Structure formats: C-alpha cells, structure tokens
Amino acid sequence: MQVIPAIDLLNGQVVRLKKGDYEEVTVYSDNPASFVKKFREAGFTHIHVVDLNGAREGRFMNLPVIENIIEKTGVSVQFGGGIRSRGDIQTLMDVGVSRIVSSSMAVQRPDEWIASLDIYGGDTCILGLDIKDGKMAYGGWERISDEDAMDFLGSMVRVGVKTILCTDISRDGMLTGVNSGLYNEIAQRYPMVNTIASGGVASTEDLRQLAIEGLYGVVIGRAYYEGKISLEEMLSFHEDA
Template sequence: MLVIPAIDIIDNKVVRLTKGDYNTSKIYSDNPIDLVEKFIQHGIKRIHIVDLEASKLGSFTCLNLLSRIKKNYNTEIEFGGGIRNLDDIKTLSDIGIDFFILGSITVKDENEVSEMIQMLDKKRFIFAADVLNNEIKISGWTESSNITIEDYISKWLANGISNYLCTDISKDGMLVGPNFNLYKDIMKKYPEVDLIASGGISGVNDLIQLENNSLKYAVVGKAFYEGKISLEEMSKFAK
C-alpha cells in the first residue's frame, strides 16, 4: 500500500481542518517546501496537495508552489481544490501535475467533467467521493447531493474512472480510525476500483489494517502532523 502524505494550503501555509470546517484551521508549517523535502528524503513517492482557498476564491493560490516542487523535486503530486474547467486542467498539466482530484464539479457539471476526462489519460483523474451517512456531499461538504456512494461510483466507473478518493466526513481530522466497513463494502462491490482511503487515520495500526483489507492507497494528514505517525513509519508504506 502506498501512503500519501497530505499538504493542505491556506495563504501558503500548511494547515489541517477538522471535518472540513475552515474555522478549525490549524497551522502546522509556514514552509511547505521544507515538508516536501522531508517527505522525499524518506522515500515518499507521491504527495497529496489541496489548495483550500481555490475552492472559495475561484482561482488557484499555490501555482508557484506547485511549479517549484515539480521543477526541483522528483515526486508525484495529486492536486485538488477549485478545479473547474478544461483550462484549469491544462494549466495544472503544463506545470507537471500528475493526478487531478475532482470534487463537487463531478456532481454539478457532468458535461464539463466528461470533456475533462477525454483530454488526458483517465488514470490521471481521481474523483473525490466525500461521504456522510453513505451520501456524497459537495460544496465544501455543506450541500447534500442526494447521490449514494454506490450510485456515484457506478456512474463514473461506467465512464472509465477507476480512481476514487473516499473520505468519511464524520471522521476527517478526528484521529478516531477510518471507516473500515465503508472501504470493505466498496472494495467488495467494485474490486476493479483503485480506492484511496482518507479521513480518521490515527496511527500505523490503521494503515496495517487498511493494507490487510487490500487497499492500495491511503492519505495521511493530521495523524502525521500531530505525531501519531512518523515519517519513518510512513516510509515503510512508500511502495
């Protein structure tokens, strides 16, 4: 299993939220590049970066940071936050972004998304399935979509999308352990899906259990920043 450390950006600082609430924002670093260097030194192969301001402002705020990372460091980046159209995909692709995380737009503008995924290899797209009580939430987790996780995956899987970042909102940033049953159910129903677990991971034992449940990827955020999982422990899953 590949562990992917998360860097969430507000005002060029590394922050973490709890359950997606911006009012809970806590700053962990003023220098994202330092973190990137540490991750790479420990063999981390992919980094999960989210521009938290882009979703609100309607434009990216950390393109310079992304460009510096891709120019100077040998690492894959999966990026999300405010991707809205084909021009955004082109801008990010030109910088060298490896994977594009699409969230609310996959519910709000299916036609635009259908055009996006024809533009590049579909394996480079990751669809964010943010779940609360089995329902997909959108718009920064503030709106209900009335779409179940099963219907969401079934629809986009039929359109060639196999990568899904699945976050249980009730566990995000809580350090209480992930929703193992949710991931088990998805893997059982959709064995062909590449599922990225996110939300609630509290320690290395959670990672071991996710790996034992046949998950290939897991995003680690607050557990690292709060010292629950070390760089050395994450590096053991850098494969």
C-alpha cells in the same frame, strides 16, 4: 499499498481542518516546499496536495506554491481543490501536476468531467468521493448532493473512473481511525475501482488494517503532523504502484 503524504494549503500555509471546517484550522508550516522536502528526503516521491482556498472559491489560489514545491523538491503531485473545467486541468498539467482529484466538477459539470476522462485518462483523473451522511459533498465540502454516494460512484465507474480518493468527512482530521466498513462496501460493490483511503488514520494499526484489506492507497496528514505515525513507519507500509 501506496502511502501518500498529504498537505492542505490555505493562504499559502500548510494547515489541517477538522471535519472540513474552515473555522477549525491548525497551521503547521508557512514554508510548504521545506515541509514537503522532509517527505522527499524520507523516500516518498508522490504527495497529495489540497488547495483549500481553491476548493471553496472555485479558483486556484495557491498555484505559485504548487509550482515552488515541484521545482524545489521534485516530487510528483496529486492535486485537488478548485478544479472546475478541462482548462483548469490543463493549467495544472502545465505547471507539472501529475494527477488531479475532483468532486465538484464531477457533480456539477458531469459532461465536462467525462470529457476530461476521455482526454486525460482514468489514471490521471481521480474522482474525489467525499462522503457526508452517505451523500456526496463538494465545493470545499460546504455543499451536499441529494444523490447517494455509492450510486454516484456507480455512474462514474460506467464512464471511465478507475481510481477514487474516498474521504469520510466525519473522520477527517479527527484521528479516530479509518472507516473500514465504507471501504469494504466499495470493494464489494465496485471491485474494479482503485480506492485511496482518506480520513481518520491515527496509528500504524490503521495502516496495517488497510493493507490487509487490499486498499490501493492511503493519504496521511494529521497523524504524521501530530507525531502519531513517523515517516519511517509510513514508508514501511508503502509500495509504489
């Protein structure tokens, strides 16, 4: 299982939101590159970055910060937030991003998303399966699709999606434990999909449970920031893909 440290960027700072609420912001650092350097020094070479400004506004607001992180730390970056077109993906590739995660593009511009899968491949284009009350959330989690999230995932698998980043929004930033039932449902219905879990991780027991269940990966943010899990503990569950 890949353990992927995560940072969320808002106005150039490392922050976390509670349940995706932009009014519930905790700031952890105003120097993202220095913050990420701790991950690199611990042994992690791949991180997850979300541009919260981009997710809500549909345009990259923290791109210089991303460039600085890559330049200063040498980590590979899996990026989400504000990706709306093939041009956006190419912009990210040009600054060194290795993988992209998108939900809005897949929901709002499916033809563009499918074309991107054909061009960049399912190993580069990761579907952000952000779930709220069983539906797909997108646009910084401020908009909800009418379609059932599991049905939507099925349609995406058929067009080439290989990997998903699945977030249970009700647990994001809450340290309430992972939604094993959700990940088990995905594994049963779509066993060919690589699932990266996101939201709710609160302890090493959560990591142990996800590893036992055979999750492809897990993103960890607040649990580390709040001292619930150490980098050493995270690394003990980590295996490169």
